[in-house]
Amino acid sequence: MRTFSYLLRESWINMWTNRTTTLVAILTTTFTLACVGVFLLLYVNLRAAAGWLQDDIKIMVYLDERLGSDSVAGVEQHLRGDRAVASLLFISKEQALGEFKAQFPSESHLLDGLGQNPLPASFVVALSQAFRSPDAVKRWAERVRQVPGVAKVDYNQDWIDALATVVRSIELVAIGIGVILSAAAVTIIANTIRLTLFTRRDEIAILRLIGATTSFIRIPYLLEGAVLGALGSALSLVMLKVMYELFRQQMRTTGRFAGLENLMAFFPPSVCLALVAVGMGLGFAGSFVSIRRFGEAKA
Amino acid sequence: MIQLTHVSKQYDQRPALQDVTFEIGKGEFVLLMGPSGAGKSTLLRMLIGAERPDHGEIVVHQKNVTMLKPSDVPYLRRKVGTVFQDFRLLPKKSVFDNVALPLLVQGVSSVDIRRKVTEALRAVGVEHKRDQLPAGLSTGEQQRVCIARAIVNGPVVLLADEPTGNLDPSLTSEIIELFKLINARGTTVVVATHDPLVMAQVNRRVLTLSQGRLLPEQRVME
Numbered sequence: 001m002r003t004f005s006y007l008l009r010e011s012w013i014n015m016w017t018n019r020t021t022t023l024v025a026i027l028t029t030t031f032t033l034a035c036v037g038v039f040l041l042l043y044v045n046l047r048a049a050a051g052w053l054q055d056d057i058k059i060m061v062y063l064d065e066r067l068g069s070d071s072v073a074g075v076e077q078h079l080r081g082d083r084a085v086a087s088l089l090f091i092s093k094e095q096a097l098g099e100f101k102a103q104f105p106s107e108s109h110l111l112d113g114l115g116q117n118p119l120p121a122s123f124v125v126a127l128s129q130a131f132r133s134p135d136a137v138k139r140w141a142e143r144v145r146q147v148p149g150v151a152k153v154d155y156n157q158d159w160i161d162a163l164a165t166v167v168r169s170i171e172l173v174a175i176g177i178g179v180i181l182s183a184a185a186v187t188i189i190a191n192t193i194r195l196t197l198f199t200r201r202d203e204i205a206i207l208r209l210i211g212a213t214t215s216f217i218r219i220p221y222l223l224e225g226a227v228l229g230a231l232g233s234a235l236s237l238v239m240l241k242v243m244y245e246l247f248r249q250q251m252r253t254t255g256r257f258a259g260l261e262n263l264m265a266f267f268p269p270s271v272c273l274a275l276v277a278v279g280m281g282l283g284f285a286g287s288f289v290s291i292r293r294f295g296e297a298k299a
Numbered sequence: 300m301i302q303l304t305h306v307s308k309q310y311d312q313r314p315a316l317q318d319v320t321f322e323i324g325k326g327e328f329v330l331l332m333g334p335s336g337a338g339k340s341t342l343l344r345m346l347i348g349a350e351r352p353d354h355g356e357i358v359v360h361q362k363n364v365t366m367l368k369p370s371d372v373p374y375l376r377r378k379v380g381t382v383f384q385d386f387r388l389l390p391k392k393s394v395f396d397n398v399a400l401p402l403l404v405q406g407v408s409s410v411d412i413r414r415k416v417t418e419a420l421r422a423v424g425v426e427h428k429r430d431q432l433p434a435g436l437s438t439g440e441q442q443r444v445c446i447a448r449a450i451v452n453g454p455v456v457l458l459a460d461e462p463t464g465n466l467d468p469s470l471t472s473e474i475i476e477l478f479k480l481i482n483a484r485g486t487t488v489v490v491a492t493h494d495p496l497v498m499a500q501v502n503r504r505v506l507t508l509s510q511g512r513l514l515p516e517q518r519v520m521e
Contacts (some may be wrong), residue, residue, distance in 0.1 A: 003406045013391075206387050209347070210448065211377035212404040214370065 003216075010220035011227065014196050022228065025192040029232025030239060032185045033279055037240045039174040043167075044271075045264055050167045052263070057132070059141065059155040061123040067149045072121065075149045079123055084140050086128040093121045120151060134164050182282055185232065189225050189286030197221065197290060218291045222284055229283020233276045241266060300325045300456060300487045301346065306355035308341055308511075315341045316352070317511045323489065323504075325455075328482040330501055331491040333508035339491035342508070343458050346489075347379050348372040360455050377405060380449030380486075384461035386441045388433040388448075394420070395429040398447045405452065419447040423477060439470040443477070450481055457481055459490045463497055475500045 015022045061079070063072060072090075079085050091099070096119035100107075131140055141153040197204065207217050244266050251264075267275065301323040308316045316338045323329050331339050344350040345357055348364050357364040360378050367375060380401075388397050398419055402412045420426040423443040425436075433441055442462060449457055459478065463471040475497060482488040490497065498505065507514040 003403060006403055202387070203389055206389060207400070207404065208373075209349075209376060209381055209387070210401040210404060211373045211375075211452075213373045216404050 007216075007219045007223065011223040014200070014220060014224050015227070018192070018196055018199065021192050021195055025188055025228050026231050026235065028188045029185050029228060029279070029283070030235040032181045032188070033233050033236035033275075034239045036174075036178045036181045037236055037275070038243075039170070039177050040275075041240060041244065041267065043170045043174045044267065046167055046170055048265060049263065050163050053159075053163060057126075057137070057155060057159075059125045059127065059137070059153060061125055061144055061150055062120045062152040062154065063122060064149050064151045065120060067121070071149045075147060076123065078147055079125065079144075082140075082144075084127050084131040084136075085125055087126045089124040091122050091124060093117050093119055096120070096122065134161050182278075185229070185279075185282045186286040186289065189228050189283045190289045192228065193221050193225050193287045193290040194293075196224065221291050222287045225283040225285075225287025225290075226280045227283065229286070230276050230280040232283070233279020236279075237267070237272055237275060300327070300360060301489070302356075302358040303342075304356045306342075306345070306352045306357060308338075308345070308350065308352045314511045316345075316508075319355070319508075319511075319513045321506055321513060323487060326482070326485055326487055328479065328488045328501065328503040329490070330498055330503060330505045331489055331508065332493065332498060332505055333491075334493050336510075337493075337508040338511040339493075339508055340460055343381075343460050343489070343491055346456075346458060347376050347381060373404075377401070377452060378455050380452075380454035380457045382442070382445050382449050382457065382459035382462045384464035386433070386445040386465075388441060388444060390433055393430050393432060394425065394436070394444050397433065397444060398451050401448060401452045407452075415451055416447075419451040420444075422450070422480075423447045438465050439473065442466060442470070442474055446474070446477060446481075450486070454486060456487045456489065459488070461492055461494075462490060463492065463494055468496055471496055472500060 061075075063075060067075075076088070076090065079088055094117070097117050100119060127137065127140065131137065137155060141155060144150055145153050204217055244264075248264060303322075304320050306316055306319045307314070319338075319342070331342065333339050341350060345352055346359055346364065348367055352365060355365070359375065362371075362375055364375065389400070392400075395416055398416045399412050402415060407415070416429075417426065420429055423446050425440050425443045425447065428436060428440060428444075433444065436444065442465070446459075446462075449459075457478070462478075463474055466474060471494070478488050478490060479501075490501075492498070504516065506516060
């Protein structure tokens, strides 16, 4: 117990003795991890947005003009039996015409001139969660096109594809920037610890001479690195939260994006804790890199 | 307690020790004499595993130091106390904390640390300075604290490298008396020095090194 409190005290003394370096290391780590956090937050929100938009995607299954009511019932039965279909809504030719007139009252005279209703009957299909990926939607649409009585299957493939591409790109950028900036954080902390090791090299030599094990010597520096990383990470989250709230406030006051701010979300507490743990791990790694070079027991 | 068999070591083609063989028994008090650069410090560093010989074998307290893994070196050093000419005390720690350090690294309980440190400080006569920082002590007192740190965990061997190098003749006598006292309690003591005053005060076995070679032994009579 006394040994543990000694190691903790030594970590604190290290940080306090080199407090300017420690502060600079924490702040640099904070800004570095905040940059990673911005991309992570963007990614999380875009992914959520992509999820909502995909939930909202409806697929139109247009029926053949000449289809009798029995055949319509046959197509409906086929669709209802499909495990990919979450919900189904039939829109008759008359309902389609009514909706068109309601949505485009100024254009309704165009249809009047044709004499007969040109709009086909259709089913509006929502797919279940497991079948909403761009590939799954495409496969399903191709399959349903082959069903007798189905004239056309329509959905906004481009929109789904574009959204998936954006999310994937952000994901790649977030990973790339995350890796580069995490390496930067490790380097910053490694240099801070190296400086501490240098200023305390005489003390380390004495500890070795009196029989301190390598781990006894290393633990205070590993703790210091972990604390620097955890503090940097926690502060970066505070910084991000402040920026996030300011951004939401800005959106609320700007009429154009009003309402969108309610769709945005910050990291849940579990993710925040995980990010602090990641920061701690990076600090630990940085410290480990430095002390490894200090070698084994030598006087 | 200490055995060296045909030990040689060289740095950049320059021989530091050449074919050195000797044995020191349990409870002996041995002076390691020789001018600066004779190889005394190299030899002491080898005894605590800080240097490895190029040839030969070193055994300390039944441990073959030449074959010791780096991770086992600390455990050897817990059995061998070391005293230095420049004291090597931690300047920001009190006398008590400096002396407590060897016990702390071994995970000794607080109660035992307090008891053993008090005993060691009393043995070297600086118990009243326990709360002071090393900078507030005289050179003689600093050397006493260094000795207290070396003996606090009851080592089987005490090695001292030029322990009186920074001390005046009267303090030298006091420190030598202290070593004799420690030796009288059963600890094997090896003192490396080039100071004839030390040799004159110690009526014990003398090993003399010259240019890395061990000269024939002599015994100084009081």
